[in-house]
Amino acid sequence: MFICLENVNFTYNLHMPFETKALKDISLNINEGEFIGLIGHTGCGKTTLIQHFNGLLEPTSGKVYVEGLDINERGVNLRLIRQKVGLVFQYPENQLFEETIFQEVAFGPKKLSLSEDKIEKRVREALKMVDLDYNLYAERSPFSLSGGEMRRVALASILSIRPKMLVLDEPTANLDPQGRNKILSEMKAIHDNFGITVILVSHNMEIIAEIVDRLLVMHRGEIILDGPPREIFEKYADDLIKVGLGLPQVTRCMHELRAKGKEIYTGVLTVEDAEKEILDRVRKSNKQLKIKKG
Amino acid sequence: MKILRNISFGQYIPRESLIHNLDPRIKILSCLAIIISLFLITEFLGYLILGTIIMIGIIISQVHPKFVFRGLRPILFIIIFTLIIHLFMTEGEILYRLGFLKITKEGLIRGLFISCRLFILILTTSLLTLSTSPISLTDGIERLLSFFKFIGMPAHEIAMMMTIALRFIPTLLEETEKIMKAQISRGADFESGNIFNRTKNLIPILIPLFVSAFRRADELAIAMEAKCYRGGEGRTHFRQLKIRMVDILTFVLIGVITVMASVMF
Numbered sequence A: 001m002f003i004c005l006e007n008v009n010f011t012y013n014l015h016m017p018f019e020t021k022a023l024k025d026i027s028l029n030i031n032e033g034e035f036i037g038l039i040g041h042t043g044c045g046k047t048t049l050i051q052h053f054n055g056l057l058e059p060t061s062g063k064v065y066v067e068g069l070d071i072n073e074r075g076v077n078l079r080l081i082r083q084k085v086g087l088v089f090q091y092p093e094n095q096l097f098e099e100t101i102f103q104e105v106a107f108g109p110k111k112l113s114l115s116e117d118k119i120e121k122r123v124r125e126a127l128k129m130v131d132l133d134y135n136l137y138a139e140r141s142p143f144s145l146s147g148g149e150m151r152r153v154a155l156a157s158i159l160s161i162r163p164k165m166l167v168l169d170e171p172t173a174n175l176d177p178q179g180r181n182k183i184l185s186e187m188k189a190i191h192d193n194f195g196i197t198v199i200l201v202s203h204n205m206e207i208i209a210e211i212v213d214r215l216l217v218m219h220r221g222e223i224i225l226d227g228p229p230r231e232i233f234e235k236y237a238d239d240l241i242k243v244g245l246g247l248p249q250v251t252r253c254m255h256e257l258r259a260k261g262k263e264i265y266t267g268v269l270t271v272e273d274a275e276k277e278i279l280d281r282v283r284k285s286n287k288q289l290k291i292k293k294g
Numbered sequence B: 001m002k003i004l005r006n007i008s009f010g011q012y013i014p015r016e017s018l019i020h021n022l023d024p025r026i027k028i029l030s031c032l033a034i035i036i037s038l039f040l041i042t043e044f045l046g047y048l049i050l051g052t053i054i055m056i057g058i059i060i061s062q063v064h065p066k067f068v069f070r071g072l073r074p075i076l077f078i079i080i081f082t083l084i085i086h087l088f089m090t091e092g093e094i095l096y097r098l099g100f101l102k103i104t105k106e107g108l109i110r111g112l113f114i115s116c117r118l119f120i121l122i123l124t125t126s127l128l129t130l131s132t133s134p135i136s137l138t139d140g141i142e143r144l145l146s147f148f149k150f151i152g153m154p155a156h157e158i159a160m161m162m163t164i165a166l167r168f169i170p171t172l173l174e175e176t177e178k179i180m181k182a183q184i185s186r187g188a189d190f191e192s193g194n195i196f197n198r199t200k201n202l203i204p205i206l207i208p209l210f211v212s213a214f215r216r217a218d219e220l221a222i223a224m225e226a227k228c229y230r231g232g233e234g235r236t237h238f239r240q241l242k243i244r245m246v247d248i249l250t251f252v253l254i255g256v257i258t259v260m261a262s263v264m265f
């Protein structure tokens, strides 16, 4: 088990007039190599939750274990934890500050006191992971980039620490569809090629349902659903709609067909799957018709 | 991260109370009167009277004393520091000797006196900011300053600058916290190292903070122009300030008490 949360509660401004209970009794296990989507309505506590993974927030009650270690115990080296769990905040481009992209990406490795060669190797590697050409970009100023490129530089600056797990808060916010797909496919590639555990945080079902293996659905500080996306769409579509998240368009389409009395599997995620499913059904019923006629 | 959370001095706590509903001008002037008499009074008895007024004010305002006294926490150090300085640095009748240090009776009295002064000063201003929303506070200041318009005091501009500054303090604090967290996640370390290193470590916070502050300023300026803002000339107020009977009575009461206290003690 890589990360394990036990009955975690968190309250902002504890004992103050504007107290907000942001997390309620959350228990959660995350294994190495998983590709997870964390989804929930705005203000449901997603950002609050992920900040517990690397000790930026300490639970009001409950325990957080990273690789079996209680990270909020005294004497735990949180810097080591933060090397393992790389957190990328929303709009990470707002944290850039160095003169060149090379220095920006080298910031983390430098703090690890690596040798010059190793730092350069890591920068090359990280920039490659986010599909930026080292020779073209390394010496440019990060402030001269487009929003999408800036975001990828910020991502690279976390990847260069070589975390075992990558948590991304709304990585696709404010990007056009092209930039969005690029980031998502890069995340997928990072997960598949390097075996990094990835958690994508979003409030948009369309974006992440297709690519993740496991979906965590949050509502008002609680995790209400946890499982593979297909299963959740098939069995708990009503719950999703009730908490205002809705389904991806294709899935909704299948549910409508089901509601019209068609025998159809509703746990589909992509247009291709839906097409296949519908054609299969049509063929089957044609066959049945023939048998009856015959 | 805890540091940023504890700044509560100057936080407004909305309630429906007599004090909250007083005209901000009256509140500001009353506070001024109390502060001026704080510096005129030379005996403890005078402070007792002022302290009692403030306590009564806190009770009427329905703000939990916890919040009022929390405002004291940051300056507790200053109070203790002045107390110690006075204890040891005043010449006079020696009460206690500790090596080359000596505590004198005069020092003790003087130290306690100054501490009381600081204490009441902070309580007074806390009560003012806790019971007055920043908007009506700057409204009040604008009106008070406009008495000085004839000598060229840009009352509206000052008030507008204060409003904007007050408005953006929490935003910038939030922003700072966000940036700190992001940089910590990237491997930055703000807690260890010597002074020089620590100062250098601030760069990853300060640059993004300035970038975003300038962007915000730019956006705000554009938004204000888009709303046809063009200064205070001829501008009317949505919330009209009106002096009522309660306000006059409060002001007279505070005025009489502070003047008497200043004269007698």
Ligand SMILES: Nc1ncnc2c1ncn2[C@@H]1O[C@H](COP(=O)(O)OP(=O)(O)OP(=O)(O)O)[C@@H](O)[C@H]1O
Pocket: A012, A013, A020, A021, A022, A040, A041, A042, A043, A044, A045, A046, A047, A048, A049, A203
């Ligand atoms: N610094 C803070 N101080 C006080 N309350 C906060 C703070 N940050 C968040 N909250 C509150 O905690 C709750 C959860 O916030 P959080 O930022 O975790 O939501 P989220 O799921 O990330 O939302 P979004 O999708 O908008 O990013 C919200 O009700 C929010 O108002």
Ligand SMILES: [Mg+2]
Pocket: A046, A047, A048, A090, A169
């Ligand atoms: Mg969030």
